[in-house]
Amino acid sequence: MTFSDFLASWFTGNNLALFGAGLAVIFSGIGSAKGVGLVGEASSGLLAEDPSKFGKALILQALPGTQGIYGLITAFLIVFKMGILGGSPVTLTVAQGIYFLAAGLPIAVVGYFSAILQGRVAASGINLLAKRPDEVGKAITSAALVETYAIFAVLVSLLLVLFAAV
Numbered sequence: 001m002t003f004s005d006f007l008a009s010w011f012t013g014n015n016l017a018l019f020g021a022g023l024a025v026i027f028s029g030i031g032s033a034k035g036v037g038l039v040g041e042a043s044s045g046l047l048a049e050d051p052s053k054f055g056k057a058l059i060l061q062a063l064p065g066t067q068g069i070y071g072l073i074t075a076f077l078i079v080f081k082m083g084i085l086g087g088s089p090v091t092l093t094v095a096q097g098i099y100f101l102a103a104g105l106p107i108a109v110v111g112y113f114s115a116i117l118q119g120r121v122a123a124s125g126i127n128l129l130a131k132r133p134d135e136v137g138k139a140i141t142s143a144a145l146v147e148t149y150a151i152f153a154v155l156v157s158l159l160l161v162l163f164a165a166v
Contacts, residue, residue: 014089016097017082020104021075024157028071028111035064035119042126049130056129056136063143064119067111070154074107077161090166103160110153118146 039061047054076085078100083089092100125139 011094011097013092013094013097014082016094017078017092017100020097020101021078022104023101023108024071024074024078024104024111025068026071027108028115029068031112031115032065032068035067035115035117035122036061038116038119039064039122039126042123046126046130053129053133056133057126059140060122060125060129060136060143063122063140063147064115066147067107067115067118067150070150070157071107071111074104074154074157074161077158078104081161081164081166083166092166096164096166099164100161103157103164105157106153106160107150107157111150114146114150114153118143118150121146 039057043057043061046057079085080087081100082092122139122143125136125143128139129136
């Protein structure tokens with residue numbers, strides 16, 4: 001087997017599409033884990049002093065987790081469109097595989113960065129919650145604004161997947 005035969009056996013349309021689905025889940029999931037962790041660290045300090053603020057802190061901590069969900073939804077749609085879930089599997093061309101790989105990239109990249117940045121904003125919101133508990137709505141709004149870009153990215157990814165010609 002030559003090297004070009006080896007590459008041809010691995011770089012099929014289906015493998016490229018699955019790689020795109022994997023990237024969508026992995027990078028948005030890593031970003032969400034980091035973002036939720038950042039807020040969790042800040043929350044632990046607050047809750048050690050005042051456990052009654054758990055509910056408000058939990059809302060702030062949950063916000064960066066949504067990007068991971070967006071990546072998971074995108075991956076499921078790619079796999080569904082390939083016919084692996086609930087259908088008969090199709091054989092994708094390399095061009096179609098590259099298309100699905102590209103469709104997973106918006107939420108993979110934007111999801112990664114926006115989740116981490118949203119975690120940083122939400123962690124700052126925990127500081128606001130500690131000093132001014134009545135202003136938690138402002139902290140949530142500030143963190144939710146970062147989410148806007150993840151929503152744009154998942155819309156692009158989902159539209160690309162849903163309107164793909166297979």
